[in-house]
Amino acid sequence: MGKGIGNRGYDFKKRGRGWKKYVKQFKGDPKVLIVKKNLTAQRAEELEQKLINKCGSIIVGGTLVNTKGIGFDPYNSIVLSLEETREEYDIDSKYEDWSDEAIIVDLLDFPNEKKATEIYEKYDELNEFYNQFYDQIEEQNDYLTYEIDELLNEYEALIVDLQSSAIDKIQFKKHLSSLLDDFAKFKQENSKRLIPEAILVLSRLEEQLRMAWNMLDE
Numbered sequence: 001m002g003k004g005i006g007n008r009g010y011d012f013k014k015r016g017r018g019w020k021k022y023v024k025q026f027k028g029d030p031k032v033l034i035v036k037k038n039l040t041a042q043r044a045e046e047l048e049q050k051l052i053n054k055c056g057s058i059i060v061g062g063t064l065v066n067t068k069g070i071g072f073d074p075y076n077s078i079v080l081s082l083e084e085t086r087e088e089y090d091i092d093s094k095y096e097d098w099s100d101e102a103i104i105v106d107l108l109d110f111p112n113e114k115k116a117t118e119i120y121e122k123y124d125e126l127n128e129f130y131n132q133f134y135d136q137i138e139e140q141n142d143y144l145t146y147e148i149d150e151l152l153n154e155y156e157a158l159i160v161d162l163q164s165s166a167i168d169k170i171q172f173k174k175h176l177s178s179l180l181d182d183f184a185k186f187k188q189e190n191s192k193r194l195i196p197e198a199i200l201v202l203s204r205l206e207e208q209l210r211m212a213w214n215m216l217d218e
Contacts, residue, residue, distance in 0.1 A: 118215065
């Protein structure tokens with residue numbers, strides 16, 4: 001998955017070694033689909049990132065060989081071969097018998113983007129609220145800021161996945177339920193160490209998580 005100008009999409013000779021090794025495992029020549037044309041550089045990058053999120057890298061069980069834009073450093077990870085990826089993640093070739101037009105329509109379909117964007121705006125407000133108290137919480141207990149950061153990062157990743165259709169509403173709610181369980185466990189385990197500022201932030205976070213759940217039902 002990528003953006004480019006001119007003949008870049010069809011120039012296989014300049015592809016990376018990982019791409020060539022991956023493609024070699026398939027029969028026949030690779031097919032190139034241009035899903036959007038005449039975009040600005042910024043819009044092209046935004047769409048590229050959404051599609052990478054939606055389809056996923058083989059590193060995380062998806063079907064792309066992309067190593068950029070996947071949310072972490074792949075050089076600190078083990079890259080699976082196609083066979084290992086299929087065995088580990090039970091991946092099917094979704095588009096194997098689809099027409100080019102149908103593939104493009106499906107790739108560009110982001111049914112939850114609007115609702116996820118609304119949720120993300122609320123997340124931004126939560127993050128700004130947290131930043132007001134960050135220094136005070138860190139000064140008292142830097143472990144708390146680390147754990148709150150982890151909860152927020154996990155929540156943000158869920159919203160981004162919903163936005164790009166990497167997960168659907170049902171999967172989002174399933175992960176959100178798990179995050180709420182982690183949140184409740186964290187509060188219980190740290191009840192004696194929570195300072196007033198941390199309690200304020202955690203209360204706002206819990207409110208946000210439950211609101212996100214309800215927003216998907218609207």
